[in-house]
Amino acid sequence: MFVRYIIRAPQLSRGLATHAGPAVAVPATLHLKSGQSFYGKSFGAPRSTYGETVFSTSITSYTESMTDPSYRGQILVFTTPMIGNYGVPSNIAPFDSQDVGVILESQNIQAAAIVVGDVAEKFSHYKAVESLADWCKRHNIPAITGVDTRAITRLLRDQGTTLGRLAIGADAALPSPEATEFWDPSKENLVDQVSTKVPYELNPTGSIKIAVLDFGAKANILRALVRRDAAITVLPWNYDFNSVRDQYDGLFLTNGPGDPGHCMEAALKLRRTLLEWNKPVFGICMGHQIIGMAAGLDAYRMTFGNRGHNQPVLALASAGSIKAGRVYVTSQNHQYALKLQDPFPQGWEPFFINCNDSSVEGIKSTADSGKKVWGVQFHPESAGGPLDTIEMFTDFVAECKLHKAQMGENVDTVVEEPLDIPVAPRVAVAATA
Numbered sequence: 001m002f003v004r005y006i007i008r009a010p011q012l013s014r015g016l017a018t019h020a021g022p023a024v025a026v027p028a029t030l031h032l033k034s035g036q037s038f039y040g041k042s043f044g045a046p047r048s049t050y051g052e053t054v055f056s057t058s059i060t061s062y063t064e065s066m067t068d069p070s071y072r073g074q075i076l077v078f079t080t081p082m083i084g085n086y087g088v089p090s091n092i093a094p095f096d097s098q099d100v101g102v103i104l105e106s107q108n109i110q111a112a113a114i115v116v117g118d119v120a121e122k123f124s125h126y127k128a129v130e131s132l133a134d135w136c137k138r139h140n141i142p143a144i145t146g147v148d149t150r151a152i153t154r155l156l157r158d159q160g161t162t163l164g165r166l167a168i169g170a171d172a173a174l175p176s177p178e179a180t181e182f183w184d185p186s187k188e189n190l191v192d193q194v195s196t197k198v199p200y201e202l203n204p205t206g207s208i209k210i211a212v213l214d215f216g217a218k219a220n221i222l223r224a225l226v227r228r229d230a231a232i233t234v235l236p237w238n239y240d241f242n243s244v245r246d247q248y249d250g251l252f253l254t255n256g257p258g259d260p261g262h263c264m265e266a267a268l269k270l271r272r273t274l275l276e277w278n279k280p281v282f283g284i285c286m287g288h289q290i291i292g293m294a295a296g297l298d299a300y301r302m303t304f305g306n307r308g309h310n311q312p313v314l315a316l317a318s319a320g321s322i323k324a325g326r327v328y329v330t331s332q333n334h335q336y337a338l339k340l341q342d343p344f345p346q347g348w349e350p351f352f353i354n355c356n357d358s359s360v361e362g363i364k365s366t367a368d369s370g371k372k373v374w375g376v377q378f379h380p381e382s383a384g385g386p387l388d389t390i391e392m393f394t395d396f397v398a399e400c401k402l403h404k405a406q407m408g409e410n411v412d413t414v415v416e417e418p419l420d421i422p423v424a425p426r427v428a429v430a431a432t433a
Helices: 062-066 132-138 149-159 169-173 190-194 219-226 260-276 286-295 391-406
Strands: 026-032 037-042 049-056 074-078 113-115 128-130 143-145 162-168 200-202 208-214 230-236 250-253 281-284 299-315 327-338 348-354 360-365 373-376
Touching: 026 143, 026 149, 026 169, 037 169, 049 113, 049 149, 049 299, 062 074, 074 149, 128 132, 132 143, 143 162, 149 162, 162 169, 190 260, 208 219, 208 391, 219 230, 219 391, 250 286, 250 391, 260 286, 281 286, 286 299, 286 327, 286 360, 286 373, 327 360, 348 373, 373 391
Parallel strands: 049 074, 074 113, 113 143, 208 230, 208 250, 250 281, 281 373
Antiparallel strands: 026 037, 026 162, 037 143, 049 162, 200 230, 299 327, 299 348, 348 360, 360 373
């Protein structure tokens, strides 16, 4: 007797996936100032907007990119074909020695609009609470899908970053705006829009006190400092740090959006700090450019900038965990860079250079200058992106502790802050709202 067994293939399903996107397609058009138009459908807020059209080669972490204040005023094109497949997490975290009030890079979406080739109509992730489409609608951010993002990226690489307009609904059928109608966010002081308006503290019981000049700080920069036992005071971008500098063991300058030329006030104040103050100073992205301008270097606008999580940089000098001659893979988001000049200003030297376009990726004070100052164009906090340079935060905090110990102070105690500065959570998240 023969027994017949029938084996049925399992039915594959995404039981946790949730539908996203509109039930009825709403037309959308991306117009570039250079004359090209791309037609697709809307999946975000039902409104039109202008902005600076840029692209990012990041494969993951679209939520972190969209909440990065450095994308303020920009229409963000993702080169990765599908975006939205793992949804959007809750953006609430505790205020303690390990966190800073948000999960992502700020409380809100900072990009003016987003452009994707194929938005995921379902999402599935154990931390997801809403779809990308719902998130964009809730934050009133327009978005377009169904366009050839590869073609858009090639255009932006060939002709450079271009002003654009994302037209939604009835506006999508209208002709492209006149050249004079396009809005250029670089003409505005975007840093002033995203920087905190009032000082606030995080982790006030930390063993060292670090002042942070906020040009549009990513939350993971603040998180990287508090997790290394630093008590940080976040200050507005144009705050007169020289009036309170003796209360701190170090100074940190954050990333930020737009043209660093709008922040010359901060650069001039920092120039005095660098001349008169001998404690460690570290800057990232915009902060790096401000340090360079204070040192006497010029900043210039790049053709299309560097945005993504895979930018290789070559270390030209050794400092802490960084070893000269090694290539580090980094996360970046910037349109401006410092000019490489010969000779370099006295007391300064190049620290990193980009392996793709030879742009300056970092500067540092020389050993004979008696200073401990670093600036890097990339993002060591790597959210998202590689962890190659994350230990630069450890290096900075260690230098602050060493300097404090050399001054005869106990690094396990914190001097009381005489200023009336609120402790998070009252205003911490507002810094990048």
